[in-house]
Amino acid sequence: MTSTEELAKLRAQEAERIAIMLARTKGERREKLKGGEGTVAWVTENLCIGCDQCLIVCDDDAIELYHKEMASPLLNVPSNSKARILRDACTGCRLCVLACPTDAIDMIDR
Ligand code: SF4
Numbered sequence: 001m002t003s004t005e006e007l008a009k010l011r012a013q014e015a016e017r018i019a020i021m022l023a024r025t026k027g028e029r030r031e032k033l034k035g036g037e038g039t040v041a042w043v044t045e046n047l048c049i050g051c052d053q054c055l056i057v058c059d060d061d062a063i064e065l066y067h068k069e070m071a072s073p074l075l076n077v078p079s080n081s082k083a084r085i086l087r088d089a090c091t092g093c094r095l096c097v098l099a100c101p102t103d104a105i106d107m108i109d110r
């Protein structure tokens with residue numbers, strides 16, 4: 001029977017394998033994304049769930065959250081946030097695109 005130590009080791013190996021695979025996928029995706037000075041990030045509002053991930057990764061303070069009223073008054077949630085890009089501050093680095101879990105951010109030409 002597999003011991004607890006062996007199980008922990010297998011789990012660590014699997015976690016490492018997944019981390020390497022995700023890093024590779026992200027690297028490939030980043031290469032395909034356009035970016036740089038001539039581009040700026042853009043958030044598609046209805047795809048944004050206000051999760052904050054893009055704000056965390058943006059080194060240039062180029063993203064802010066704003067409050068959005070719920071489309072239906074029947075849904076009573078205290079906060080419904082959306083992200084918005086501050087165009088002047090955005091350097092086109094693409095980090096937010098890679099961090100967004102809902103693919104709500106695209107890079108567009110300035
Ligand atoms: S592209 Fe870079 S600088 Fe622009 S909003 Fe995204 S993370 Fe910030």
Ligand code: SF4
Nearest residue numbers: 048049051052054100
């Ligand atoms: S990471 Fe994506 S879903 Fe989350 S707040 Fe930013 S744009 Fe919205």
